[in-house]
Amino acid sequence: MKLETETLLKPNGYNLTNFSIDEIGDDHISTGIETPIKENAFHLSDIDKKERIAHLFSEIMDVMGLDLTDDSLKGTPNRVAKMYIDEIFSGLNPKNKPKVALFENKYQYNQMLVEKNITFYSNCEHHFVPIIGKAHVAYISSGKVIGLSKLNRIVQYFAKRPQVQERLTNQIATELKQVLETEDVAVIIDAKHLCVSSRGIKDDTSATVTSYYGGVFNTPSKIAELQNYLNN
Numbered sequence: 001m002k003l004e005t006e007t008l009l010k011p012n013g014y015n016l017t018n019f020s021i022d023e024i025g026d027d028h029i030s031t032g033i034e035t036p037i038k039e040n041a042f043h044l045s046d047i048d049k050k051e052r053i054a055h056l057f058s059e060i061m062d063v064m065g066l067d068l069t070d071d072s073l074k075g076t077p078n079r080v081a082k083m084y085i086d087e088i089f090s091g092l093n094p095k096n097k098p099k100v101a102l103f104e105n106k107y108q109y110n111q112m113l114v115e116k117n118i119t120f121y122s123n124c125e126h127h128f129v130p131i132i133g134k135a136h137v138a139y140i141s142s143g144k145v146i147g148l149s150k151l152n153r154i155v156q157y158f159a160k161r162p163q164v165q166e167r168l169t170n171q172i173a174t175e176l177k178q179v180l181e182t183e184d185v186a187v188i189i190d191a192k193h194l195c196v197s198s199r200g201i202k203d204d205t206s207a208t209v210t211s212y213y214g215g216v217f218n219t220p221s222k223i224a225e226l227q228n229y230l231n232n
């Protein structure tokens with residue numbers, strides 16, 4: 001890990017000193033539960049965003065010395081732009097939020113429901129490299145039930161943003177509480193960060209686990225019961 005002080009020259013002209021970019025990145029500081037997003041984030045259309053990103057990405061490639069006339073490389077800026085907007089960062093745009101329909105709990109099922117091993121791919125907002133993990137979500141119905149695939153879709157929506165794992169965990173939990181109209185939700189995320197394994201400290205075996213236990217889940221007996229489901 002690089003610890004020396006660096007000066008960050010911001011595009012608008014002011015400097016941040018006594019500040020190590022690498023330190024911040026590796027410590028994975030998170031600012032709050034909301035993804036930091038500009039007020040005018042969606043003034044540009046997706047088409048315009050892709051055009052701009054493709055242009056800017058071609059600049060990065062050019063600066064690195066890559067030959068953009070090469071057959072294999074010339075389509076890359078457009079591919080990256082399309083992938084950013086339509087796929088891996090599509091969760092930034094609220095229009096892509098999954099619409100959730102709830103059903104009456106006709107089965108009178110009143111124990112916890114656990115949807116485990118939801119595979120997701122996200123990206124670390126400090127390095128823009130993948131976070132690959134599994135999410136386990138659970139809730140106890142307050143009278144309504146949700147289609148199981150929607151639990152998966154909610155995880156995928158928040159994963160498709162530049163993220164830190166702590167925020168991802170809390171964003172999923174907050175959304176579940178809101179749509180299910182209950183505090184009784186739990187989220188556990190177990191993920192591998194490529195910024196830790198493929199660069200920096202280069203630890204290939206560590207994983208990061210985060211959790212949210214709301215309402216009755218925040219009791220030793222419910223946590224034990226949930227752990228039991230997850231270990232089965």
Ligand SMILES: [Zn+2]
Nearest residue numbers: 124126127195
């Ligand atoms: Zn990172």
